[in-house]
Amino acid sequence: MDFTFGPDDATFREEARTWLEGHLVGEYAAATGTGGPGSEHEGVAVRRAWERELGRGGWIGLGWADGDGADGDGADGDEADTGRAHRGRRATLTQQVVWAEEYARLRAPARVGHIGENLLAPTLIAYGSQEQRRRFLPPIARGEALWCQGYSEPGAGSDLAGVRTAAVRDPERGGYRVTGQKIWTSLAQDADWCFVLARTEPGSRRHHGLSFLLVAMDQPGRIEVRPIRQMSGTSEFNEVFLDGAHAEEVVGGEGNGWAVAMGLLALERGVSTLVQQIGFAAELDRVVRAAVDSGATDDPVLRERLVRQWAELRTMRWNALRTLGTTTPGTDSGAPSVAKLLWGGWHKRLGELAVEIRGAAGAIGPHDWSPGSPYELDEAQRLFLFTRSDTIYGGSDEIQRNIIAERVLGLPREPR
Numbered sequence: 001m002d003f004t005f006g007p008d009d010a011t012f013r014e015e016a017r018t019w020l021e022g023h024l025v026g027e028y029a030a031a032t033g034t035g036g037p038g039s040e041h042e043g044v045a046v047r048r049a050w051e052r053e054l055g056r057g058g059w060i061g062l063g064w065a066d067g068d069g070a071d072g073d074g075a076d077g078d079e080a081d082t083g084r085a086h087r088g089r090r091a092t093l094t095q096q097v098v099w100a101e102e103y104a105r106l107r108a109p110a111r112v113g114h115i116g117e118n119l120l121a122p123t124l125i126a127y128g129s130q131e132q133r134r135r136f137l138p139p140i141a142r143g144e145a146l147w148c149q150g151y152s153e154p155g156a157g158s159d160l161a162g163v164r165t166a167a168v169r170d171p172e173r174g175g176y177r178v179t180g181q182k183i184w185t186s187l188a189q190d191a192d193w194c195f196v197l198a199r200t201e202p203g204s205r206r207h208h209g210l211s212f213l214l215v216a217m218d219q220p221g222r223i224e225v226r227p228i229r230q231m232s233g234t235s236e237f238n239e240v241f242l243d244g245a246h247a248e249e250v251v252g253g254e255g256n257g258w259a260v261a262m263g264l265l266a267l268e269r270g271v272s273t274l275v276q277q278i279g280f281a282a283e284l285d286r287v288v289r290a291a292v293d294s295g296a297t298d299d300p301v302l303r304e305r306l307v308r309q310w311a312e313l314r315t316m317r318w319n320a321l322r323t324l325g326t327t328t329p330g331t332d333s334g335a336p337s338v339a340k341l342l343w344g345g346w347h348k349r350l351g352e353l354a355v356e357i358r359g360a361a362g363a364i365g366p367h368d369w370s371p372g373s374p375y376e377l378d379e380a381q382r383l384f385l386f387t388r389s390d391t392i393y394g395g396s397d398e399i400q401r402n403i404i405a406e407r408v409l410g411l412p413r414e415p416r
Contacts (some may be wrong), residue, residue, distance in 0.1 A: 005094055012095045016102045019057055024108060028053065035110025036279065039382065040236030043109065044190055048146070051113045055143030060117055062091035062099055064125060064137075097275075097321075104278040112187060116140040116147035120195055123264045127212075127252040136193075136214070150182040150196035150215070150240060151261065160197070160261065161206040167198040167213060167247060176200065176213060176247040181239065184393060188225045188238040191217050196247065197261050200254050210257035212264075213247035222246070230386070265336065265395070277317055280347060283383065284309055287354050290380070296357035309350055316342050334408035337400040344391040351387035354380040 005013070024032060027046050034042040054060050091099065111117075121140050124133050139145035155162055165180025178198050188194065194215045201209025217223055222245040227235035252260040288306055290296075297303045319342070323335040355362030362380060377385070391397045405411040 005098065008092075009094050009098050012091070013098045013102060016059075016099050017106075019059070020102060020106050020108060023053060023057065024106060028109065031109045033107040033109075035112070039234065040110070040112075040187060041234050044112065047109045047112045048143075048190070050109050051111070051143030051146075053143070054113075055141055058089045059099070060113065060143055061121065061137075061141045062089060063093075063096050063118065064121055100275040100278050104275075104282060107282075112146055112190065113140065113143055115149055115187065115191075116145060116193075119149065119264055120147050123195075123212075123260060124251065126263055127256075127260050129251075132214075132249055132251065145193060146187065146191045148185050148188045148191035148194045148217070148240075150185060150194045152184045153181055154183055161258070163197050163199055163210060165196065165198045165242065166202070167196075167200045167211065170246060173246060175249065176211075177244045178213060178215060178242045178247050179244055181241050183237075183239050184228070185225075185238045185240045186236055188217070188240050189227060189235075193217060194240070195251070195264075196242070197257050198247075200250075200257075207258035209255055210261070211254050212251040212257040212260040214249040214251065215242070215245055215247045219245050230389075234382075234386075276343065277313065277320065280313060280343070280350070283354075284313060284350060286379070287350060287357065290354070291357040294357060294359075296359075302353070302357060305349075305353060309346070309353065312342075312346050316346065334404050337395070337403045337408075340395055341397055341400050344394075344397060347390045348387045351384040355384045 028050055031043045031046045031050065035044075035047055051060075117140055121137055124136060128136075136145070140147070150165075151160055151163075153163055153165060155164060165178060165182065167176040167178045169175075170177045176198070178196060180198065182188075182194075182196065185194070194217055196213045196215050197210055198213055199209055200211040204210070215223075217225075222243055224241040224243075226239040226241070228237045228239060229235050230237065288310075291302065291306060297306070316339070320339060323339070358380065362384075395403075402414055406413050
Protein backbone atom coordinates (compact mmCIF):
# COMPACT_ATOMS: atom_id res chain seq x y z
CA MET A 1 0.00 0.00 0.00
CA ASP A 2 1.06 3.60 -0.63
CA PHE A 3 1.48 5.44 2.67
CA THR A 4 3.06 8.57 1.16
CA PHE A 5 1.57 12.08 1.18
CA GLY A 6 0.67 13.96 -2.00
CA PRO A 7 1.26 17.56 -3.16
CA ASP A 8 -1.98 18.79 -1.56
CA ASP A 9 -0.86 17.29 1.73
CA ALA A 10 2.46 19.12 1.47
CA THR A 11 0.64 22.42 0.95
CA PHE A 12 -1.62 21.67 3.90
CA ARG A 13 1.41 20.80 6.04
CA GLU A 14 3.01 24.16 5.31
CA GLU A 15 -0.22 25.95 6.20
CA ALA A 16 -0.54 24.03 9.47
CA ARG A 17 3.10 24.55 10.42
CA THR A 18 2.97 28.28 9.66
CA TRP A 19 -0.18 28.78 11.70
CA LEU A 20 1.14 26.84 14.69
CA GLU A 21 4.50 28.62 14.70
CA GLY A 22 2.74 31.98 14.50
CA HIS A 23 0.33 31.27 17.34
CA LEU A 24 2.43 29.24 19.77
CA VAL A 25 3.73 32.41 21.39
CA GLY A 26 3.53 33.99 24.82
CA GLU A 27 1.64 31.90 27.36
CA TYR A 28 0.96 29.25 24.72
CA ALA A 29 4.68 28.84 24.03
CA ALA A 30 5.26 28.44 27.77
CA ALA A 31 2.62 25.69 27.82
CA THR A 32 4.23 23.56 25.10
CA GLY A 33 4.59 19.96 26.18
CA THR A 34 2.04 20.26 28.99
CA GLY A 35 -0.97 18.04 29.55
CA GLY A 36 -1.81 14.65 28.12
CA PRO A 37 -2.34 11.27 29.82
CA GLY A 38 -0.86 11.30 33.28
CA SER A 39 -0.40 15.07 33.20
CA GLU A 40 -3.88 16.44 32.54
CA HIS A 41 -3.59 18.62 35.64
CA GLU A 42 -1.00 20.84 33.96
CA GLY A 43 -1.96 24.31 32.72
CA VAL A 44 -5.68 23.68 32.33
CA ALA A 45 -6.62 27.39 32.13
CA VAL A 46 -4.05 28.11 29.42
CA ARG A 47 -5.01 24.99 27.50
CA ARG A 48 -8.67 26.01 27.58
CA ALA A 49 -7.68 29.36 26.13
CA TRP A 50 -5.64 27.49 23.50
CA GLU A 51 -8.78 25.54 22.53
CA ARG A 52 -10.50 28.84 21.73
CA GLU A 53 -7.45 29.94 19.75
CA LEU A 54 -7.67 26.74 17.70
CA GLY A 55 -11.36 27.36 17.19
CA ARG A 56 -10.78 30.89 15.90
CA GLY A 57 -8.19 29.49 13.51
CA GLY A 58 -10.62 26.89 12.17
CA TRP A 59 -8.53 23.91 13.31
CA ILE A 60 -11.26 22.11 15.26
CA GLY A 61 -13.48 19.63 13.45
CA LEU A 62 -11.10 18.67 10.65
CA GLY A 63 -12.26 15.08 10.88
CA TRP A 64 -15.99 15.73 11.04
CA ALA A 65 -17.93 14.01 8.28
CA ASP A 66 -19.48 16.14 5.56
CA GLY A 67 -22.80 14.40 6.02
CA ASP A 68 -22.73 12.22 2.92
CA GLY A 69 -24.37 9.10 4.24
CA ALA A 70 -23.30 9.88 7.80
CA ASP A 71 -25.68 12.57 8.97
CA GLY A 72 -28.40 10.52 10.64
CA ASP A 73 -31.89 11.81 10.03
CA GLY A 74 -30.53 15.02 8.55
CA ALA A 75 -29.47 13.50 5.25
CA ASP A 76 -30.98 16.35 3.29
CA GLY A 77 -27.52 17.85 2.70
CA ASP A 78 -28.12 20.93 4.85
CA GLU A 79 -24.64 22.06 5.94
CA ALA A 80 -25.92 23.52 9.18
CA ASP A 81 -27.31 20.09 10.10
CA THR A 82 -24.24 18.01 9.37
CA GLY A 83 -21.73 20.22 11.14
CA ARG A 84 -19.99 21.11 7.86
CA ALA A 85 -20.75 24.79 8.36
CA HIS A 86 -19.03 24.76 11.76
CA ARG A 87 -15.59 23.84 10.43
CA GLY A 88 -13.07 26.40 9.34
CA ARG A 89 -11.22 23.98 7.09
CA ARG A 90 -11.94 20.82 5.15
CA ALA A 91 -9.33 18.12 5.54
CA THR A 92 -8.89 14.69 4.04
CA LEU A 93 -7.84 11.78 6.23
CA THR A 94 -4.20 12.22 5.23
CA GLN A 95 -4.41 15.94 5.98
CA GLN A 96 -5.79 15.15 9.43
CA VAL A 97 -2.69 13.03 9.96
CA VAL A 98 -0.50 15.88 8.67
CA TRP A 99 -2.10 18.29 11.17
CA ALA A 100 -1.51 15.84 14.02
CA GLU A 101 2.12 15.35 13.02
CA GLU A 102 2.84 19.07 12.95
CA TYR A 103 0.97 19.57 16.21
CA ALA A 104 3.07 16.87 17.88
CA ARG A 105 6.34 18.08 16.29
CA LEU A 106 5.93 21.52 17.89
CA ARG A 107 4.76 19.95 21.18
CA ALA A 108 1.66 22.15 21.25
CA PRO A 109 -0.38 21.92 24.49
CA ALA A 110 -2.32 18.68 24.90
CA ARG A 111 -5.92 19.09 23.84
CA VAL A 112 -8.58 19.41 26.52
CA GLY A 113 -11.30 19.39 23.85
CA HIS A 114 -10.45 15.97 22.45
CA ILE A 115 -13.54 14.19 23.79
CA GLY A 116 -15.97 16.73 22.35
CA GLU A 117 -14.25 17.10 19.00
CA ASN A 118 -13.24 13.51 18.26
CA LEU A 119 -15.88 11.49 20.10
CA LEU A 120 -19.12 13.36 20.67
CA ALA A 121 -19.20 15.48 17.50
CA PRO A 122 -18.79 12.55 15.04
CA THR A 123 -21.37 10.64 17.08
CA LEU A 124 -23.88 13.48 16.78
CA ILE A 125 -23.19 13.67 13.05
CA ALA A 126 -23.81 9.91 12.72
CA TYR A 127 -26.74 9.50 15.14
CA GLY A 128 -27.98 12.88 16.34
CA SER A 129 -30.90 15.00 15.23
CA GLN A 130 -30.62 18.16 13.17
CA GLU A 131 -31.40 20.28 16.21
CA GLN A 132 -28.77 18.51 18.31
CA ARG A 133 -26.12 19.19 15.68
CA ARG A 134 -27.16 22.82 15.41
CA ARG A 135 -27.00 23.23 19.18
CA PHE A 136 -23.90 21.30 20.22
CA LEU A 137 -21.44 21.36 17.30
CA PRO A 138 -20.76 25.14 17.10
CA PRO A 139 -19.55 25.50 20.75
CA ILE A 140 -17.21 22.54 20.25
CA ALA A 141 -15.90 24.00 16.98
CA ARG A 142 -15.24 27.32 18.72
CA GLY A 143 -13.30 25.57 21.49
CA GLU A 144 -15.76 26.78 24.11
CA ALA A 145 -17.54 23.60 25.30
CA LEU A 146 -15.62 20.79 26.98
CA TRP A 147 -17.09 17.29 27.29
CA CYS A 148 -16.43 14.18 29.36
CA GLN A 149 -17.55 10.58 28.92
CA GLY A 150 -19.91 8.91 31.42
CA TYR A 151 -19.59 5.22 30.57
CA SER A 152 -17.78 3.15 33.22
CA GLU A 153 -19.28 2.40 36.63
CA PRO A 154 -17.91 0.62 39.72
CA GLY A 155 -19.65 -2.58 38.59
CA ALA A 156 -19.47 -1.95 34.84
CA GLY A 157 -16.01 -1.00 33.70
CA SER A 158 -14.85 -3.07 30.77
CA ASP A 159 -18.22 -4.87 30.85
CA LEU A 160 -20.15 -1.81 29.74
CA ALA A 161 -23.42 -3.72 29.30
CA GLY A 162 -23.64 -3.96 33.10
CA VAL A 163 -24.51 -0.24 33.44
CA ARG A 164 -26.90 0.42 36.34
CA THR A 165 -27.20 4.22 36.26
CA ALA A 166 -30.93 4.82 35.78
CA ALA A 167 -32.83 7.58 34.00
CA VAL A 168 -36.55 8.27 34.24
CA ARG A 169 -38.58 10.78 32.29
CA ASP A 170 -38.93 14.20 33.90
CA PRO A 171 -42.60 15.23 33.58
CA GLU A 172 -41.92 18.79 34.72
CA ARG A 173 -38.94 19.84 32.61
CA GLY A 174 -38.95 17.22 29.90
CA GLY A 175 -35.93 15.03 29.27
CA TYR A 176 -34.78 12.69 32.03
CA ARG A 177 -33.70 12.58 35.67
CA VAL A 178 -30.48 10.57 35.98
CA THR A 179 -29.32 8.82 39.15
CA GLY A 180 -26.20 6.71 39.53
CA GLN A 181 -22.41 6.75 39.67
CA LYS A 182 -19.80 6.93 36.94
CA ILE A 183 -16.10 6.32 37.48
CA TRP A 184 -12.78 6.89 35.68
CA THR A 185 -14.38 9.94 34.08
CA SER A 186 -11.51 11.81 32.43
CA LEU A 187 -11.54 15.62 32.80
CA ALA A 188 -14.92 15.65 34.56
CA GLN A 189 -13.61 18.34 36.91
CA ASP A 190 -13.27 20.76 33.98
CA ALA A 191 -16.04 19.60 31.63
CA ASP A 192 -19.17 21.59 30.80
CA TRP A 193 -21.12 18.58 29.53
CA CYS A 194 -21.10 14.79 29.88
CA PHE A 195 -22.56 12.15 27.59
CA VAL A 196 -23.97 9.45 29.84
CA LEU A 197 -24.96 5.86 29.10
CA ALA A 198 -27.94 5.12 31.34
CA ARG A 199 -30.71 2.56 31.68
CA THR A 200 -34.04 4.12 30.65
CA GLU A 201 -36.07 0.88 30.64
CA PRO A 202 -36.65 -0.42 34.18
CA GLY A 203 -35.85 -4.10 34.54
CA SER A 204 -33.87 -4.28 31.29
CA ARG A 205 -30.65 -6.25 31.20
CA ARG A 206 -27.34 -6.11 29.40
CA HIS A 207 -27.34 -4.00 26.24
CA HIS A 208 -31.13 -3.67 26.10
CA GLY A 209 -32.94 -0.61 27.46
CA LEU A 210 -29.93 1.76 27.43
CA SER A 211 -29.95 5.35 26.19
CA PHE A 212 -27.22 7.85 25.29
CA LEU A 213 -27.99 11.04 27.23
CA LEU A 214 -26.45 14.54 27.24
CA VAL A 215 -26.07 16.03 30.73
CA ALA A 216 -24.92 19.53 31.71
CA MET A 217 -22.29 19.35 34.45
CA ASP A 218 -23.26 22.65 36.11
CA GLN A 219 -26.04 21.29 38.32
CA PRO A 220 -25.15 22.08 41.96
CA GLY A 221 -26.61 19.54 44.34
CA ARG A 222 -27.34 17.16 41.50
CA ILE A 223 -23.83 16.32 40.31
CA GLU A 224 -20.74 15.80 42.47
CA VAL A 225 -17.27 15.22 41.03
CA ARG A 226 -14.63 13.57 43.24
CA PRO A 227 -11.07 13.33 41.89
CA ILE A 228 -9.36 9.93 42.09
CA ARG A 229 -5.77 10.29 43.18
CA GLN A 230 -3.56 7.91 41.21
CA MET A 231 -0.25 6.38 42.22
CA SER A 232 1.41 8.80 39.80
CA GLY A 233 0.15 11.64 42.02
CA THR A 234 -2.26 13.15 39.48
CA SER A 235 -6.05 13.15 39.42
CA GLU A 236 -7.37 13.49 35.88
CA PHE A 237 -9.80 10.62 36.52
CA ASN A 238 -12.88 11.18 38.64
CA GLU A 239 -15.90 9.64 40.26
CA VAL A 240 -19.13 11.37 39.21
CA PHE A 241 -22.25 11.04 41.34
CA LEU A 242 -25.59 11.92 39.73
CA ASP A 243 -28.57 12.51 42.03
CA GLY A 244 -31.56 13.25 39.85
CA ALA A 245 -29.43 15.24 37.40
CA HIS A 246 -31.36 16.61 34.45
CA ALA A 247 -30.53 15.18 31.01
CA GLU A 248 -31.77 17.47 28.28
CA GLU A 249 -31.24 15.27 25.23
CA VAL A 250 -31.20 11.64 24.13
CA VAL A 251 -29.11 10.79 21.06
CA GLY A 252 -30.30 8.13 18.62
CA GLY A 253 -33.62 7.56 20.35
CA GLU A 254 -34.58 6.02 23.67
CA GLY A 255 -33.38 2.44 24.05
CA ASN A 256 -30.79 2.70 21.28
CA GLY A 257 -27.93 3.69 23.56
CA TRP A 258 -25.91 0.51 23.03
CA ALA A 259 -25.63 1.05 19.27
CA VAL A 260 -24.68 4.71 19.76
CA ALA A 261 -22.14 3.87 22.48
CA MET A 262 -20.50 1.18 20.36
CA GLY A 263 -20.41 3.53 17.36
CA LEU A 264 -18.63 6.12 19.49
CA LEU A 265 -16.03 3.60 20.67
CA ALA A 266 -15.28 2.72 17.05
CA LEU A 267 -14.71 6.41 16.36
CA GLU A 268 -12.50 6.70 19.46
CA ARG A 269 -10.04 4.21 18.00
CA GLY A 270 -10.02 5.66 14.49
CA VAL A 271 -7.98 8.73 13.56
CA SER A 272 -7.30 9.46 17.23
CA THR A 273 -5.34 6.20 17.51
CA LEU A 274 -2.99 7.34 14.76
CA VAL A 275 -2.66 10.75 16.40
CA GLN A 276 -1.84 9.00 19.67
CA GLN A 277 1.00 7.13 18.00
CA ILE A 278 2.66 10.40 17.06
CA GLY A 279 2.94 11.18 20.75
CA PHE A 280 4.26 7.67 21.35
CA ALA A 281 7.02 8.29 18.80
CA ALA A 282 8.14 11.41 20.68
CA GLU A 283 8.20 9.46 23.95
CA LEU A 284 10.24 6.67 22.33
CA ASP A 285 12.74 9.21 21.02
CA ARG A 286 13.25 10.55 24.53
CA VAL A 287 13.73 7.04 25.94
CA VAL A 288 16.26 6.17 23.21
CA ARG A 289 18.21 9.40 23.82
CA ALA A 290 18.31 8.65 27.55
CA ALA A 291 19.55 5.13 26.82
CA VAL A 292 22.32 6.41 24.56
CA ASP A 293 23.37 9.12 27.02
CA SER A 294 23.51 6.67 29.94
CA GLY A 295 25.35 3.97 28.02
CA ALA A 296 22.45 1.52 28.46
CA THR A 297 22.62 0.68 24.74
CA ASP A 298 25.84 -1.23 25.46
CA ASP A 299 23.56 -3.92 26.90
CA PRO A 300 22.51 -6.06 23.89
CA VAL A 301 19.24 -7.11 25.56
CA LEU A 302 18.12 -3.53 26.22
CA ARG A 303 19.30 -2.52 22.76
CA GLU A 304 17.21 -5.27 21.18
CA ARG A 305 14.16 -4.21 23.19
CA LEU A 306 14.52 -0.61 22.04
CA VAL A 307 14.74 -1.73 18.42
CA ARG A 308 11.68 -3.91 18.90
CA GLN A 309 9.75 -0.95 20.33
CA TRP A 310 10.65 1.08 17.23
CA ALA A 311 9.65 -1.73 14.85
CA GLU A 312 6.35 -2.36 16.64
CA LEU A 313 5.48 1.33 16.56
CA ARG A 314 6.08 1.44 12.81
CA THR A 315 3.88 -1.64 12.40
CA MET A 316 1.10 -0.03 14.46
CA ARG A 317 1.29 3.07 12.28
CA TRP A 318 0.97 1.06 9.07
CA ASN A 319 -1.90 -0.93 10.54
CA ALA A 320 -3.69 2.27 11.57
CA LEU A 321 -3.21 3.80 8.11
CA ARG A 322 -4.46 0.59 6.50
CA THR A 323 -7.65 0.55 8.55
CA LEU A 324 -8.19 4.32 8.58
CA GLY A 325 -11.61 5.16 7.27
CA THR A 326 -12.74 1.52 6.99
CA THR A 327 -14.52 1.23 10.35
CA THR A 328 -18.25 1.89 10.14
CA PRO A 329 -19.93 3.04 13.40
CA GLY A 330 -21.87 0.20 15.00
CA THR A 331 -19.99 -2.61 13.26
CA ASP A 332 -17.55 -5.14 14.71
CA SER A 333 -14.64 -5.23 12.27
CA GLY A 334 -12.23 -6.13 15.04
CA ALA A 335 -9.84 -3.36 13.97
CA PRO A 336 -10.53 -1.13 17.03
CA SER A 337 -9.92 -4.03 19.42
CA VAL A 338 -6.73 -5.05 17.62
CA ALA A 339 -5.46 -1.47 17.77
CA LYS A 340 -6.22 -1.21 21.50
CA LEU A 341 -4.38 -4.47 22.23
CA LEU A 342 -1.37 -3.34 20.24
CA TRP A 343 -0.91 0.14 21.67
CA GLY A 344 -1.83 -0.72 25.26
CA GLY A 345 0.86 -3.38 25.58
CA TRP A 346 3.39 -1.36 23.59
CA HIS A 347 3.04 1.72 25.79
CA LYS A 348 3.26 -0.31 28.99
CA ARG A 349 6.52 -1.90 27.79
CA LEU A 350 7.88 1.54 26.90
CA GLY A 351 7.21 2.75 30.44
CA GLU A 352 9.12 -0.23 31.81
CA LEU A 353 12.05 0.49 29.52
CA ALA A 354 12.09 4.16 30.52
CA VAL A 355 13.01 3.28 34.11
CA GLU A 356 15.07 0.15 33.41
CA ILE A 357 17.62 1.94 31.26
CA ARG A 358 18.46 4.17 34.25
CA GLY A 359 19.12 1.33 36.65
CA ALA A 360 18.80 2.15 40.34
CA ALA A 361 18.38 5.86 39.56
CA GLY A 362 15.10 5.02 37.84
CA ALA A 363 13.64 3.90 41.14
CA ILE A 364 14.81 6.94 43.09
CA GLY A 365 14.76 9.92 40.78
CA PRO A 366 15.31 13.58 41.68
CA HIS A 367 14.19 14.68 45.13
CA ASP A 368 14.70 17.53 47.52
CA TRP A 369 15.50 15.64 50.71
CA SER A 370 14.84 18.62 53.00
CA PRO A 371 12.22 17.94 55.72
CA GLY A 372 8.64 18.25 54.51
CA SER A 373 9.50 18.47 50.84
CA PRO A 374 7.24 16.48 48.48
CA TYR A 375 8.51 13.51 46.52
CA GLU A 376 8.18 14.52 42.88
CA LEU A 377 8.18 11.97 40.07
CA ASP A 378 10.24 12.64 36.98
CA GLU A 379 9.00 12.16 33.42
CA ALA A 380 10.17 8.55 33.09
CA GLN A 381 8.64 7.53 36.40
CA ARG A 382 5.29 9.11 35.51
CA LEU A 383 5.39 7.27 32.19
CA PHE A 384 6.11 3.97 33.95
CA LEU A 385 3.34 4.35 36.52
CA PHE A 386 0.63 5.73 34.24
CA THR A 387 1.15 3.18 31.47
CA ARG A 388 0.29 0.40 33.92
CA SER A 389 -3.32 1.43 33.26
CA ASP A 390 -3.12 1.34 29.46
CA THR A 391 -4.09 -2.32 29.23
CA ILE A 392 -7.13 -1.71 31.46
CA TYR A 393 -8.90 1.57 30.70
CA GLY A 394 -10.91 1.98 27.51
CA GLY A 395 -11.65 -1.76 27.55
CA SER A 396 -9.22 -4.19 29.16
CA ASP A 397 -7.08 -6.57 27.14
CA GLU A 398 -9.31 -9.46 28.22
CA ILE A 399 -12.42 -7.71 26.90
CA GLN A 400 -10.73 -6.84 23.60
CA ARG A 401 -9.70 -10.48 23.09
CA ASN A 402 -13.25 -11.60 23.82
CA ILE A 403 -14.61 -9.14 21.24
CA ILE A 404 -12.22 -10.43 18.58
CA ALA A 405 -12.92 -14.07 19.43
CA GLU A 406 -16.70 -13.88 19.71
CA ARG A 407 -17.80 -11.13 17.34
CA VAL A 408 -15.15 -11.38 14.62
CA LEU A 409 -13.94 -14.99 14.63
CA GLY A 410 -17.30 -16.44 15.67
CA LEU A 411 -15.88 -18.56 18.49
CA PRO A 412 -18.15 -19.76 21.34
CA ARG A 413 -19.01 -17.12 23.89
CA GLU A 414 -17.30 -17.11 27.25
CA PRO A 415 -19.57 -18.61 29.96
CA ARG A 416 -21.19 -15.90 32.08
